[in-house]
Amino acid sequence: MSVMELLASRRTYRRFEQKAVPQDVVEDIIEALRLSSCGANRQAVRLVVVNRPEDVARVQPLVKWAAYLPPEQGTPKADELPTLYVAVMQDTSIPGDLATDTGIALANMTLAAWAKGVGSCIMGAINKPALTRLLGIEEPQKLAFMVAFGYPAHKAGIVPLTEQTGVKYYLDEHRDYCVPKRSREEIARYL
Ligand SMILES: Cc1cc2nc3c(=O)[nH]c(=O)nc-3n(C[C@H](O)[C@H](O)[C@H](O)COP(=O)(O)O)c2cc1C
CATH class of the missing domain: 3.40.109.10 (NADH Oxidase)
Incomplete structure (x- = not known):
């Protein structure tokens, strides 16, 4: 990997x-x-x-x-x-x-x-x-x-962070973790 x-x-x-x-x-x-x-x-x-x-x-x-x-x-x-x-x-x-x-x-x-x-x-x-x-x-x-x-x-993966999700992780229908992450555009800028 x-x-x-x-x-x-x-x-x-x-x-x-x-x-x-x-x-x-x-x-x-x-x-x-x-x-x-x-x-x-x-x-x-x-x-x-x-x-x-x-x-x-x-x-x-x-x-x-x-x-x-x-x-x-x-x-x-x-x-x-x-x-x-x-x-x-x-x-x-x-x-x-x-x-x-x-x-x-x-x-x-x-x-x-x-x-x-x-x-x-x-x-x-x-x-x-x-x-x-x-x-x-x-x-x-x-x-x-x-x-x-x-x-x-269990599985765990990232999902887009939206107004609905906020930062809170949640479980999907399989009890797998969904972890909202902010977009690259939101967290970094080029000078
Ligand atoms: C400094 C720190 C403290 C944390 N404390 C807890 C905790 O006490 N209990 C818990 O279940 N998760 C804890 N976590 C896990 C976070 O909730 C988790 O890292 C976050 O939701 C992002 O998920 P990810 O690690 O899958 O990206 C902690 C993580 C960090 C970095």
Whole structure:
């Protein structure tokens, strides 16, 4: 897959097959972080890999899915849950633009996984105090995001963003995700 094909097909997934994410994909996710660009090459982003089924189960109630959908549509059911979580932390003892560094790392990690068919959902709506305790995260590290990973059990594609759609993703008649994206003309201009 070319990089543009990868970008076009990598969407957010919220229902997954109950099949473990292989170790080589976990290693790719870690390597994608390690290779990421970051301000002054300070490398302040850290991960905790949560891949044991019993630990994954403990994370599930501490993340919130699909704010634009009612829970019965957007929250994965027991047999649709992700099989891997990665906690993304920032080492706050390292100065710099940690938010930008984290964003680049999130993009790289989710693309690396998708290159091997593993879908993901970046999750900012998380119970940070409870997850910090559960995952044993200590100062100066600070939890920023969870990322859910797994083999997708649905399709997801982009649709034109119109007055009717707005920015809210929705499910079609097959329960596949439709994600409205603005046109190229709207987001960029040539001088
Ligand atoms: C910073 C950030 C935080 C997000 N937080 C959540 C979240 O808490 N729960 C969720 O279900 N999706 C979350 N998402 C996924 C977005 O809803 C999704 O990326 C967006 O709807 C666009 O869909 P796409 O990734 O398929 O292009 C988050 C994405 C980003 C980049």
